[in-house]
Amino acid sequence: MSDFVNNFWSVYVSGITMVGILACLILLFVTARKKVVSDEDNTTGHVWDEDLRELNNPMPRWWMWLFIITVVFSLMYLAMYPGLGSYTGKLQWSQTGAYDKEVEKAKADLEPLYARFTAMSTEDIAKDSQAMAIGERLFMNNCAQCHGSDARGGKSFPNLTDGDWLHGGTPDRIHETIAKGRIGMMPPQAEAVGSPEDVRNLAHYVLSLSGSPHDSVKASLGKSKFTTCAACHGMDGKGNTMLGAPNLTDDVWLHGWGEQAIVDMVTNGKMNQMPAQEGKLTPAQINVLTAYVWNFSHKQGSAN
The missing domain is CATH 1.10.760.10 (Cytochrome c-like domain)
Structure with missing residues (x-):
């Protein structure tokens, strides 16, 4: 609902939602009360293709109760979760909140993996095969969209493999660029x-x-x-x-x-x-990514 600029749209969405649920209940009520006069052979009198007749059997009760349960569930769902305009629901659930929790959980799960890279120098990280494998995935997920999967860039996107650095190619400057971003x-x-x-x-x-x-x-x-x-x-x-x-x-x-x-x-x-990656990536991830990018123009070999 962040795109709505005034309260009208919140009321509009809520109204359509509730009218739809109410219409389902009215349809069920009217259908249940309607009586069809049947012929002696328990048919409705409708005939198709000369001999195909419709029996006047009542609606199965399990189907009716399933319909009612569905309506009740929808009302409970709307009370607990967002769905009525700007109403956030009793559980205060949101896609952003769920995403943030998943990210925090992933960071906690990966912390032991990155722990040993925290105190290592960029040069040493660049020689570690496990670190470079992790760095490759970080680069593909966060950098390759602009610099290309081979890091050779393109028009208006710097080539990271040629040793030509706008803001300096030392580990500290690369780390600063990744963490803080740059505006040129x-x-x-x-x-x-x-x-x-x-x-x-x-x-x-x-x-x-x-x-x-x-x-x-x-x-x-x-x-x-x-x-x-x-x-x-x-x-x-x-x-x-x-x-x-x-x-x-x-x-x-x-x-x-x-x-x-x-x-x-x-x-x-x-x-x-x-764009700055600080906040999106952990400090340990930025350390590994720094070494991976630095390694493009320094060609360090992996030791293990």
């Missing part, structure tokens, strides 16, 4: 750079930093405009992991390569978000 923002800079031609020249200068194909004349004209970008990316274009500003000299293009891709980035800006 490239503000629109076209107005600060100058004319559309200046933006295109700047794009060619950025391409030249990584040795990518570019127009050298336009790149030379765009070099002076790079001061607008240097505040985050540095004068040498090597980026800043504290700001999450990418290295522009390594030929790794997160949001697309080429003049037009860079022009669009400078003109429109970009915002990316890595």
